[in-house]
Amino acid sequence: MTLPIDFPHITRAHLLSLLRAAPKAELHIHIEGSLEPELIFELARRNGIVLPYANVEALRAAYAFTDLQSFLDVYYAGASVLITEADFDAMAWAYFERAARDNVVHCEIFFDPQTHTARGIDMGVVIRGLDRAAKRAEAELGLSVRLILCFLRHLSEDDALATLEAALPYRDKFIGVGLDSSERGHPPEKFERVFARAREQGLHLVAHAGEEGPPAYIWSALDTLRVERIDHGVRCVEDPELVARLARERVPLTVCPLSNVKLCVFDDLGKHNLPALLAAGLRVTINSDDPAYFGGYLNDNFVQLFESLPQLTAHDAYTMLRNSFEGSFVDDEDKALWVEELDSVFAAGEP
């Protein structure tokens, strides 16, 4: 199907409902960041864990972040209630059900094993629990799911290497590795050897870079770690040569608008630099990052972004949705099927 570039048949009023109804892929979601306060309290009760918050409301009230680190402190405390395989299964299943309601048809979920193994939880418990929910989501929701193991960059490379070795018995259950946690002061090159080892294993490679950290971190994620996607990457605009390279090499950027506002990367959505990223020809995708903490799931990110930035067009919406499939780590045939579905939704113009 050949689609008109401007979609003149799609009115502004239709665009938001079209965004909600369109098939989409989510490529940047930390599964521990999908833990809602209600589930945190339920798991704490089940596992006899006392939280430093009196109730759900008190916990939610703590979600006032000033930067990435202030969020991570609360996020790691929330993840401490996860003990059994059933807990990891319950967390992931809740996200999959919620994502399916946003018409997510494919997701690549990050998980942070070191957050759990450091508390004495076995690697197998984490991966088997997530895998069980993923298989159920594929069977019952028709959702395509892949797992990506992330290394915590505030820890040492030796810890990351040991983590990768501990995960290799489950190699068939995850498709790639990523790099997350506190960005400033922990440049990608700190993890050169562990990414090389992951590459030897045929794993896909991604890394958070240019969220709070400088453009130099994006360069080194590309050149030293040899990643295929950049998570966030919004600070690339400070370096025109870097922007030119990202555009030339069609490197996907997994941008997370509500996260960027909650973590004070931008003052509000109306000031987000996403229009500039698109204008530079970058392969931008929209994602939720940590939806339970940042006030919205994937459709909330799309809708609030388009409400706040009236210059974004139906063509921009189509481009970013298409990028989500093309930037994913699935077979070309699967990508083509989803793009065809997307095309028919946009050709019709009404959900």
Ligand SMILES: Nc1ncnc2[nH]cnc12
């Ligand atoms: N936005 C983010 N940046 C870095 N590490 C994270 N871990 C969970 N969310 C993150």
Ligand SMILES: [Zn+2]
């Ligand atoms: Zn992230």
